[in-house]
Structures are given as C-alpha cells and as structure tokens.
Amino acid sequence: xxHAARLQVDGLALARGQRLLAxxxxxxxxxxxxxxxxxxxxxxxxxxxxxxxxxHQPLAGRIRLDWPQRTDDDSNADRxxxxxxxxxxxxxxxxxxxxxxxxxxxxGDASRxxxxxxxxxxxxxxxxxxxxxxxxxxxxxxLARLVLANRPLWLLDEPAAPLDTAGRAMLGAxxxxxxxxxxxxxxxxxxxxxxxxxxxxxMDTWA
Amino acid sequence: MGLRSALSALALREVRLGWGAGGGAxxxxxxxxxxxxxxxxxxxxxxxxxxxxxxGYLWLALALATLVSLERLFQADLxxxxxxxxxxxxxxxxxxxxAKVAGQWVSVALPLLLVVPIAAILVRVEPGKTxxxxxxxxxxxxxxxQIGAIGAALGAGIKRGGLLVSLVALPLxxxxxxFGAASAEALMRDGTVLSQPFLFVCALMLASVALxxxxxxxxxxxxxx
Numbered sequence: 463x464x465h466a467a468r469l470q471v472d473g474l475a476l477a478r479g480q481r482l483l484a485x486x487x488x489x490x491x492x493x494x495x496x497x498x499x500x501x502x503x504x505x506x507x508x509x510x511x512x513x514x515x516x517x518h519q520p521l522a523g524r525i526r527l528d529w530p531q532r533t534d535d536d537s538n539a540d541r542x543x544x545x546x547x548x549x550x551x552x553x554x555x556x557x558x559x560x561x562x563x564x565x566x567x568x569x570g571d572a573s574r575x576x577x578x579x580x581x582x583x584x585x586x587x588x589x590x591x592x593x594x595x596x597x598x599x600x601x602x603x604x605l606a607r608l609v610l611a612n613r614p615l616w617l618l619d620e621p622a623a624p625l626d627t628a629g630r631a632m633l634g635a636x637x638x639x640x641x642x643x644x645x646x647x648x649x650x651x652x653x654x655x656x657x658x659x660x661x662x663x664x665m666d667t668w669a
Numbered sequence: 670m671g672l673r674s675a676l677s678a679l680a681l682r683e684v685r686l687g688w689g690a691g692g693g694a695x696x697x698x699x700x701x702x703x704x705x706x707x708x709x710x711x712x713x714x715x716x717x718x719x720x721x722x723x724x725g726y727l728w729l730a731l732a733l734a735t736l737v738s739l740e741r742l743f744q745a746d747l748x749x750x751x752x753x754x755x756x757x758x759x760x761x762x763x764x765x766x767x768a769k770v771a772g773q774w775v776s777v778a779l780p781l782l783l784v785v786p787i788a789a790i791l792v793r794v795e796p797g798k799t800x801x802x803x804x805x806x807x808x809x810x811x812x813x814x815q816i817g818a819i820g821a822a823l824g825a826g827i828k829r830g831g832l833l834v835s836l837v838a839l840p841l842x843x844x845x846x847x848f849g850a851a852s853a854e855a856l857m858r859d860g861t862v863l864s865q866p867f868l869f870v871c872a873l874m875l876a877s878v879a880l881x882x883x884x885x886x887x888x889x890x891x892x893x894x
Contacts, residue, residue, distance in 0.1 A: 517753055518894055540759045548750025554689045555682075566678035567758040569671070591690075607754075 465614035465644035467529040467541050468492050469514075474523030476509050483509055487523065489663060493614070493644035496637065496658070498651050501665030507650035508546065510665070511617045514648065515544035527615060542615035543568075549604040553593030557584065557603050560592060561610060568611035578609045582632055597624035605636065616640060618649040622656060630656045675760050676768040683772025693741070694773075698780040701734035705788040716793050723792030724802060724853030727785070731806055731849075732842050735813045738777045739838060740831035742769070742821040743885075747892055756893065766818065766889065767882035774814045782807050794857070801862050802853060808867075808874050809849045815877035816841045822888035845873050 474487040483506030491497060499507045512518035514525055516539050527538045552560060558575060565572040579585045582602040587595060595603065601624045608616060616637075622630050634656030637647055641658065649655050687694030708726055712718060746752040755765055782803050789799040820838030824830035852867035 512894075515753075515757060517756060537759070539757050542757065544753065544757055546750060546753065548748075548753065550750040550754045552686060552745075552749070552751075554691050555686060559682075559685070563678055563682050564754070566671075567675045567755070567760060569675075569759075 465493055465529075465646075467527050467614040467646070469615060469646060470524075470526050470528065471514070472524045472526075474510075474513065474525065475521040476506050476513055476518075477521050478506070478509055482521075484665060485522075491615075491646045491648070493646065494641045496641055496647035496649070496660040497663055498649050498655055498660040499663050499665060500651065505665040507665055508619050511544065511546070511619050511648065511650055514615075515539070515542060515617050517544065529614070541613050542617060543608045543611050543613050544617045544619075545604055545608055545621060546619045549600050550607075551592040551595070551600050551603060554591055556589050556591055557595070558588040560603070561588075561606055564607045565610045568607075568613070570610035570612055572610075574610060575606075578606045581609075581636070582606050583628065598626055598629055601625055602629060602632070605633065609636065609640075614645050616645065616647045616649075618647065620651060621649055622651070622653070633657070672760065672764070675758065676764060679760075679765055679768040680772035680775070683769050684776040687773065687776030692776070694738070694776040695780050697734040697737045697777050698784050700737050701730050701781050702784045702788055704730040704733060705791050708792055720793035720857075723789070723794050724857050725850040726792055727789060727794075727802065727806065728809065728846055728849040728853060730788070731781070731810055732813055732839075732846055734781060735777070735810060735817055736835045736838060738773065739817045739821040739834050740824070742773055742818060743825035743889055744821075744830070747825050747889075752889065752893060762886040762890065763882040766822070766886045767878070770814055770818045770882065770885070774811055778807065778810045778814065781810070798856060798860070801856055805849070805852055805856065805862070805867055805870065809845055809870050812845045812870065812874035812877045813842060815874075815881035816845070818885040819881055819888060822885040823891075825889065826892035845870060848873065 469491040472488050475485040476483040499510060501507055509518055513520045525538065527541050529541065561575045562572045576585060579588055582605055584599055584602045587599055622633055625633060637657040640647060686692050705727065709719060712722060756762065785803040785806055786799040789802055790796065794802060817838040820834045823837055824834040827833060848866040848869040852864050852870055855861050855864035855866060
C-alpha cells in the first residue's frame with residue numbers, strides 16, 4: 463500500500479511543567495520524507511514526539527496530517543504510530559498474542575505476523591512471554607507492532623537505542639522500505655539513524 | 670477497522686491476562702472466601718444471628734473483594750505504555766474502558782461468584798436460596814466494577830494508590846450496598862427475587878454501565894501527558 467499523507471506543523475510551542483522547550487516550531491514532511499530530531503537531553507525531543515502523537519497538549523500551534531480522503535471526523539491519531547521508551551509489552555503474554563492483539567486494535571493484518579517477525583529477527587521468540595525478552599528483543603517486538611499497523615507517520619523515540627548491529631541494520635531496512643512506500647518518519651536520535659539520510663531538526667535550549 | 674473486533678480483543682485480553690500467570694484474577698475470590706470464613710469467629714457461631722446478618726455480610730464482602738482488584742485495572746497500562754498506544758488506536762476511550770472493565774469483571778467476578786454458594790452456607794443462608802443470591806450478587810458486582818473503575822482511573826497515576834482507590838470508590842459504592850443488602854433481605858424473608866430493592870440494583874447497574882466508562886476515560890486521560 464502506498465501512503466499519501468503529509469504532515470504540516472505551524473508555530474508549535476511546547477512546555478514541560480514551567481519550562482518552555484520550544485516555540486515557533488514549524489516544519490512539514492511530504493510522503494517518503496524523514497526527519498531526525500537532535501539536541502541534548504531535556505530539550506524537548508520526546509515532548510515534541512508526544513505532541514505530534516496527540517498525547518501531549520502543546521501550548522500553541524497547529525499539527526495537521528492531511529491525506530486525500532480526509533474528512534472532518536478523522537483525527538491525526540488514525541494515521542500515526544508512536545514508539546516511545548515504554549514499549550507496551552505485557553510480561554505474562556506470549557509475543558505472538560500481543561502482536562495479534564495490537565493488530566486487531568490498529569486494524570492491521572494478523573496473518574502478516576510471521577513475516578514481519580521474521581524481517582525483524584524475532585520469529586523464534588514469538589511463543590515466549592514478553593517478560594523473558596531482552597531489551598533489544600522487546601524493541602524489535604515493538605517495531606513489529608509498528609509495521610503491522612500500516613500507518614503513514616512513524617514517531618520514534620531513540621528507536622535504535624537497545625538494538626545490536628544486526629538490529630540496527632534491520633531497523634534501517636524497515637525505515638527505508640516505509641519511506642519507499644510513501645511513509646514518513648520522525649525520530650529522536652543521538653547518533654546518525656540507520657537507513658537513508660534524514661533531514662535534521664536541532665532542538666534549541668530555551669532554559 | 671472493525672470496532673467490534675477491537676473491543677472484543679480488548680475484553681478477551683483482559684480475561685487472558687487476568688487468568689494467566691501473575692494475573693491475580695483469583696485473588697478477590699480468595700479474599701471474598703476468607704472474609705466470609707472469618708465472619709463466624711467475629712460475630713459468634715449462633716446460626717440465628719449469622720443467618721440474620723449473613724446475606725448483608727456477603728454484599729459487604731463482595732464490595733471489599735472488588736476493591737482488591739481495582740488498583741491494577743489501569744495502573745499497569747499506564748506504566749508500560751499500553752494506555753498511550755490505546756489512545757492511538759482510534760477506538761473511543763470510553764468504549765475501550767468499558768471493554769476492559771467488562772473483561773476484568775468476567776475474569777474476577779466469575780471465580781468469585783463460583784465461591785458464593787459455599788460462602789453462603791458458611792453464613793447460614795438457606796441452601797435453596799444461594800443460587801438466587803449469587804445471581805443478585807452478580808448484577809451488583811457489575812455495578813461495583815463499573816463504579817470502582819472511576820476510582821481506579823483517578824488513582825492510576827499514583828504509586829501504591831490502592832488505598833486511595835478504595836477511599837474514592839467506597840462512598841460511591843453506598844447506594845449499591847444499601848439496595849443490595851435490602852434485596853438480599855427480601856429474598857431471605859419471602860423469596861422474592863425481583864423485589865423493589867433489587868430492581869434498584871439493576872437500575873444502578875445499567876446506569877453505571879452507561880456512565881462510568883465515560884467518567885473513567887476522562888479520569889484516565891488526566892494521567893497522559
């Protein structure tokens with residue numbers, strides 16, 4: 463499936479507690495484009511991602527996802543995925559059951575689970591409960607959820623952090639394929655993210 | 670996206686997690702059994718006295734047992750990021766909350782209601798009426814779960830908020846308890862199941878099913894930022 467959504471952010475102002483993190487932040491992304499958020503700790507990269515996901519209320523500004531058949535009833539949340547530090551993995555439930563649960567909730571295709579897990583190198587871990595997975599395997603499982611949901615905008619908070627070299631390569635391939643299908647990626651990173659080069663947004667410190 | 674399949678997935682997962690390893694869905698049933706088992710020690714083994722307070726005491730034990738399971742209802746989802754993901758699925762949050770509570774009710778109340786016939790004998794309820802009493806408790810437990818979900822959602826962001834959840838939920842339990850105990854008394858007195866107090870319990874249950882998920886969803890959103 464080819465995605466055709468585009469993102470436009472205008473005059474965004476973000477705050478955490480009493481601290482202003484960003485103001486007059488404007489940028490746009492077209493299908494296939496990607497953006498890496500850079501900046502020292504505490505400059506609002508996560509807050510920006512959460513605001514884009516609709517999980518954080520910005521002080522001011524406008525975030526709009528547009529796609530050809532968008533109606534007034536549609537919300538941005540229908541077209542984006544967010545992957546943060548919390549991976550929403552239940553310790554007692556097998557990985558496969560977790561993926562089919564999220565596929566049902568995000569309207570994804572559960573029959574793709576073996577393929578997607580294979581492409582992320584966790585096909586052998588599908589029957590293990592979430593609690594025994596390593597940090598890297600958990601991240602791969604969370605990435606599998608992302609792929610299954612099949613949505614155009616991916617918001618990733620340090621996606622490569624717990625991944626090994628092979629995992630980073632898989633993530634790179636994943637990002638490249640998503641962009642080739644017209645998807646958009648915004649990733650908060652500290653190192654150059656794997657895959658094709660991205661546009662760069664430096665978060666300034668206002669403190 | 671099939672909203673119905675999403676909601677059933679949510680409810681079924683709640684049951685699966687509750688009955689799975691470490692899910693703790695049987696704890697309230699055990700708490701209920703324990704609370705009823707100690708009643709004769711506290712009020713004395715006199716059958717007449719036990720029989721007089723027994724049905725009302727079962728309602729009290731039910732209310733306290735539901736509180737045991739409430740603390741974790743939303744807290745685990747907030748802590749592990751599930752709540753964030755839920756908000757992005759496009760499933761309206763009140764409906765998602767209703768599905769979760771329904772699943773929780775099945776996983777917790779079912780084992781608890783299976784204990785009721787035995788527990789009822791311990792407090793000298795006539796054996797012929799235990800199943801009818803269990804039916805009344807089933808309706809009441811659904812109301813208690815829905816109402817308790819509001820407290821659970823409010824306290825979800827607080828570590829060790831279980832006691833706080835109980836403090837918020839208990840006053841809201843009062844109407845269900847009043848009419849529940851009265852309906853049990855009517856059942857014991859002349860065997861009427863659909864007595865006026867029990868119809869009030871049914872009404873409270875229906876109202877809470879309709880309204881509590883909206884309130885709980887609003888409370889849950891307060892914790893997401």
